Structures are given as structure tokens and as C-alpha cells.
Amino acid sequence: MPPSHGHNLTSSIVRDLGIAIVTGEYAPGKPFPVESELCRHYGASRSVLREAVKMLTAKGLLSARPRQGTRVEPEERWNLFDPDVLRWMLERKFSLQLLIQFTQVRITFEPCAAALASHAASPEQRAKITAAIDRMLAAGRGEDDPLESDIAFHVAVLQASGNPFFLQLRELIETALRFSIRRTNAYKGVPLASVLDHKRVADAILAGNAAAAERFMRALIQEALDLMLAEQKKAQKPRRAGGRK
Amino acid sequence: MPPSHGHNLTSSIVRDLGIAIVTGEYAPGKPFPVESELCRHYGASRSVLREAVKMLTAKGLLSARPRQGTRVEPEERWNLFDPDVLRWMLERKFSLQLLIQFTQVRITFEPCAAALASHAASPEQRAKITAAIDRMLAAGRGEDDPLESDIAFHVAVLQASGNPFFLQLRELIETALRFSIRRTNAYKGVPLASVLDHKRVADAILAGNAAAAERFMRALIQEALDLMLAEQKKAQKPRRAGGRK
DNA sequence: TCAAACATTTTATCATATAATTCGCCGCGC
DNA sequence: GCGCGGCGAATTATATGATAAAATGTTTGA
Numbered sequence: 001m002p003p004s005h006g007h008n009l010t011s012s013i014v015r016d017l018g019i020a021i022v023t024g025e026y027a028p029g030k031p032f033p034v035e036s037e038l039c040r041h042y043g044a045s046r047s048v049l050r051e052a053v054k055m056l057t058a059k060g061l062l063s064a065r066p067r068q069g070t071r072v073e074p075e076e077r078w079n080l081f082d083p084d085v086l087r088w089m090l091e092r093k094f095s096l097q098l099l100i101q102f103t104q105v106r107i108t109f110e111p112c113a114a115a116l117a118s119h120a121a122s123p124e125q126r127a128k129i130t131a132a133i134d135r136m137l138a139a140g141r142g143e144d145d146p147l148e149s150d151i152a153f154h155v156a157v158l159q160a161s162g163n164p165f166f167l168q169l170r171e172l173i174e175t176a177l178r179f180s181i182r183r184t185n186a187y188k189g190v191p192l193a194s195v196l197d198h199k200r201v202a203d204a205i206l207a208g209n210a211a212a213a214e215r216f217m218r219a220l221i222q223e224a225l226d227l228m229l230a231e232q233k234k235a236q237k238p239r240r241a242g243g244r245k
Numbered sequence: 246m247p248p249s250h251g252h253n254l255t256s257s258i259v260r261d262l263g264i265a266i267v268t269g270e271y272a273p274g275k276p277f278p279v280e281s282e283l284c285r286h287y288g289a290s291r292s293v294l295r296e297a298v299k300m301l302t303a304k305g306l307l308s309a310r311p312r313q314g315t316r317v318e319p320e321e322r323w324n325l326f327d328p329d330v331l332r333w334m335l336e337r338k339f340s341l342q343l344l345i346q347f348t349q350v351r352i353t354f355e356p357c358a359a360a361l362a363s364h365a366a367s368p369e370q371r372a373k374i375t376a377a378i379d380r381m382l383a384a385g386r387g388e389d390d391p392l393e394s395d396i397a398f399h400v401a402v403l404q405a406s407g408n409p410f411f412l413q414l415r416e417l418i419e420t421a422l423r424f425s426i427r428r429t430n431a432y433k434g435v436p437l438a439s440v441l442d443h444k445r446v447a448d449a450i451l452a453g454n455a456a457a458a459e460r461f462m463r464a465l466i467q468e469a470l471d472l473m474l475a476e477q478k479k480a481q482k483p484r485r486a487g488g489r490k
Numbered sequence: 491t492c493a494a495a496c497a498t499t500t501t502a503t504c505a506t507a508t509a510a511t512t513c514g515c516c517g518c519g520c
Numbered sequence: 521g522c523g524c525g526g527c528g529a530a531t532t533a534t535a536t537g538a539t540a541a542a543a544t545g546t547t548t549g550a
Contacts, residue, residue: 008510008533010299034500045535047292050501054255054296058303058327066501067543080413081326082303104357105410112353165350168325253502253541279531290504295532311532312512 013042013052018084021061021072023093032062032070059085083171090179096235100228102176107221109169110154114213117160118205125160126206132156133202136195151177153198157205157217197223258287258297260333266306266317267333277307277315304330328416335424341480345473347421352466354414355399359458362405363450370405371451377401378447381440396422398443402450402462425469442468 017038026032033041038049053070056062060079064070079085089098121129135149151174158166158173197220204212262283271277278286283294298315301307305324309315324330334343366374380394396419403411403418442465449458 048534051296051299054299055303058300064501066541067499069500076409076412079327080410082324101408101410104408108353108357112349163346163349164321165325165346167321293503309532311510312530314531
């Protein structure tokens with residue numbers, strides 16, 4: 001196993017093991033390989049392997065006790081808000097349902113963040129929001145990257161909210177956005193309408209209109225959510241019902 | 246350093262270092278002790294220390310590179326949604342502002358979870374919500390623990406929402422509730438009114454009335470938030486303005 | 491039948507050695 | 521004087537082997 005992805009051996013093992021866990025390669029009930037076995041598997045020393053296991057333990061994926069071995073934790077203990085964990089899940093264990101569930105989180109958070117931002121945004125943060133909208137407009141003319149400018153807008157709003165918990169979602173939303181376009185082939189040509197939908201959120205925030213900012217942001221994400229729900233329904237029809245996992 | 250708290254040496258060092266970091270003992274800019282120094286400090290071997298550092302790295306508090314040493318990450322990289330990190334911050338670096346900010350997160354999440362629950366709750370989950378309300382009523386009569394029953398209610402709603410991200414907040418909310426009562430001396434005698442406020446949320450969920458469930462849950466948390474904001478204002482008056490940190 | 495002693499397996503901890511990485515210094519050439 | 525390349529040192533990264541502790545299963549003794 002060459003340290004192809006991360007920079008060092010440990011982080012690439014963390015990544016590999018992490019992906020193996022979230023994809024269900026090691027079930028929460030079934031036995032996890034013992035240290036020595038994993039060492040052989042990866043051709044790494046015990047130190048490195050133990051450090052990798054500790055990192056996954058810190059993310060809630062594993063737990064270990066003497067004589068009992070290392071075990072995969074039940075899924076509800078996983079740290080879903082850890083950027084690594086969410087990324088692994090979206091990239092490697094994609095399910096439309098997971099993306100929908102995360103979007104439900106966004107539709108919960110972001111309108112609130114927009115409302116807070118309309119009161120709390122500093123001049124610099126306001127400028128950043130304006131700049132992001134400008135970038136989106138430019139992207140509409142083909143002069144900037146649509147995805148990056150979109151991300152920049154949402155991040156700017158989160159930052160302007162002044163709530164550090166909201167800011168935490170930054171990486172998660174970035175991952176989700178990057179990922180969802182990679183699958184849905186949206187952003188073919190940025191519809192101007194979408195840019196204007198963003199712009200009215202920005203305008204409401206800059207005008208200090210919390211209620212409008214919240215409403216418009218919610219509408220924005222609801223639209224994306226509706227698209228996913230429609231796709232989900234479409235995908236269910238041809239085959240059968242039963243949307244578990 | 247006896248492994249007083251956690252079960253083993255590593256976890257107690259993780260805890261100790263984690264607390265030292267969130268309390269600002271090691272600033273994000275200033276130098277962090279090198280491995281050998283930390284080993285001496287804790288009287289532990291390098292392996293143990295490195296594993297502890299790796300766990301903190303996984304939680305976003307540290308980063309390390311050869312020759313450059315280990316460094317504290319800027320606060321916005323910390324994994325605030327990690328139960329350990331939030332607990333350390335609330336227990337050891339308490340600020341009313343942080344509690345308020347987290348409550349803003351709750352007021353964002355929980356009404357939404359209640360709305361989802363009103364449609365998605367399974368029979369078992371409904372029973373759990375009912376049971377929690379019964380416990381709260383019992384607590385009002387002094388026959389059960391007010392805090393535990395309150396926690397049980399909120400957790401039951403999160404579970405019933407069917408969204409794993411919401412369920413993640415379980416431990417966080419538990420921590421925040423346990424903590425906030427320890428400081429505010431609320432729950433002296435559970436006012437029946439509060440129990441009824443909870444009950445009408447439960448009733449709305451059980452009746453499948455999403456809008457009402459959302460509204461009542463929001464009102465419930467808003468009340469707590471208002472108390473904190475009032476306390477914050479009260480605390481600011483006597484001294485001076487300037488609520489940073 | 492039950493319980494205490496024992497053996498075994500697995501992680502936890504320790505100790506030491508070597509490699510890789512990066513920064514700063516020094517000297518060389520121009 | 522100034523840049524550039526190598527050299528050395530500091531620090532984490534990795535490897536290895538040994539010992540300790542914990543938890544489980546088994547055996548033995550009454």
C-alpha cells in the first residue's frame with residue numbers, strides 16, 4: 001500500500017480503513033482483524049497501525065479493548081459531522097438518501113445562519129458575501145467557476161453568522177456540493193435564475209432583513225431538496241418500493 | 246499522571262491535553278511542546294504520547310509535521326460537533342456565549358427534528374416519546390429524575406426523526422443539558438408548566454401535526470435561550486459592554 | 491455445582507533504533 | 521553583495537522487539 005493519497009503512511013491507512021468501515025466491509029458485529037493481521041495486510045509496523053486505529057477511534061468508528069480485540073462501533077456512534085467520515089460516506093458509500101438527509105440538515109441550518117448574518121455580519125463579511133455573488137454572476141457569463149463561487153457564497157454566509165458551530169459545516173457543505181454536482185451533472189450552464197435566487201438572499205442579509213434572508217435561503221435549499229426527492233421517487237418507481245439504505 | 250479519568254493512559258492524556266488546548270493553555274500560534282518534552286511531562290512512552298496526539302489530530306485540534314513540530318490548529322478547524330471537544334469546552338472553558346451559540350444550534354435543529362418525527366416516527370419511537378413525557382410528569386411529582394427525563398424526551402424526538410445527523414446531536418445535547426443545569430440551578434422543582442410545554446410538543450408529534458410540533462418545540466427552546474440572553478445582558482450591565490469571548 | 495486458580499489471547503505500554511522531512515546555516519561562485 | 525546549492529541538525533515518522541495489563545475461557549478442587 002503506497003501512501004498514494006495522504007502524505008504519510010498513517011493517514012493513508014486511516015483513509016483506507018475508514019472507507020472499508022463505512023462501506024460495510026467490516027460489519028459492526030463481525031470480527032475486525034487483529035493488529036498483527038492488519039500489519040501484515042498493510043505491510044506497516046505496529047506503531048503506524050495502532051496510530052491509525054486510534055484516529056479512527058477518535059472519530060467514533062472503532063473501539064478496542066485487550067483480549068476482546070478491535071471492533072467497529074454501531075453506526076449511530078460514528079461522528080457524521082467529521083469531515084473525513086462524511087466524505088468517505090458520500091464518496092464511497094453513496095446513497096441518495098444520505099445526501100437527502102444531509103440536505104435536510106442544511107435546510108435546517110443555513111436559513112438560520114442567514115438570519116443571524118443579517119444582523120451580525122461585519123463589514124468584511126458583508127464584502128465577502130457581495131464578492132461571492134459577483135463571482136456567481138461572473139460564472140453565469142462563463143467567467144468564473146460556478147461550483148467554487150457557489151461554495152464561496154454559502155461559506156461566506158456561514159462565516160457571517162458569527163456562530164462557530166455553523167462555520168463547522170463549511171467543509172461538510174463543501175464536500176456535499178462538490179460531490180452532488182459530480183453526480184448530477186448540474187451546473188452545466190448556470191441558469192441565471194439560480195444566481196438571482198442567491199442574490200436575493202444576499203440582498204436580504206445586507207439589508208438586515210432577517211426574516212427575508214431566512215425565507216429566501218430556505219427556498220433555495222428546498223429547491224435542491226425537491227430535486228433530490230423527485231429523483232429518489234423516480235428511482236423507486238421502476239424497481240420496487242423499500243427505500244431502506 | 247494516574248489514569249484517573251479515562252480507562253487507560255492514552256485516553257487520560259488525550260483528555261488532559263485536549264482540555265489544555267481548548268482552555269487556551271497552548272495558543273494556536275505559539276509553540277507546542279515537542280514529543281520528548283511531553284513524554285517527560287506525563288511520564289509516558291513515546292508510543293502512548295504519539296497515539297494521544299494522533300487522536301487529537303483526528304479531532305482537529307492538532308497537526309504535526311517533521312522538523313516543524315506539533316501545532317495547535319486554529320479554532321475554526323476544531324471539531325465542535327465531537328462530543329469530547331464540546332464537553333471539554335463547556336466544562337473547562339465555559340462561557341455563556343458558547344452555551345448560547347449551542348442553544349442557537351438546538352433551536353435550529355430540534356424543531357425540524359420534531360416536524361420530521363411527526364411523520365416518520367415508528368410505533369416504538371412513539372412509545373418512547375410517550376414514556377419520556379410520563380417520566381417528566383412523574384418527575385414533577387418528585388418520582389423521577391427531572392434532568393434524565395428531560396434528556397430522554399429530547400433524545401426520543403431526535404431518534405424518531407429518522408435522520409442520523411440529528412441523532413448525532415444526542416450526546417451533545419445531553420452534555421449541554423447536564424451542564425447547563427449544573428450551573429443555573431434550574432430544575433429546583435420542575436414547574437408543571439414546563440412539563441406541559443413538553444407535552445404539547447409530544448402530542449403534536451403523535452398527532453402527526455408537523456407544523457405544530459415544530460412551533461411548540463421552537464417555543465420550548467426559545468424560552469431557554471431567552472433566559473440565557475437575559476442572563477448575558479444582566480452580566481454585561483454591571484461591568485461594561487464588550488461581550489467578546 | 492460452583493468457585494477459585496490458571497492459561498491464553500489481545501491490546502496497552504515501554505524502550506530503542508533508523509528513516510524521512512524540513513528548516514536554517516554556511517560557503518561557493520558570480 | 522547576492523543568490524544558490526549543499527550540509528547539518530531538529531523533529532516527527534516508521535520499524536522492531538519486549539513486557540505488562542486486561543479479559544476471556546478452562547481447568548481443577550472442594
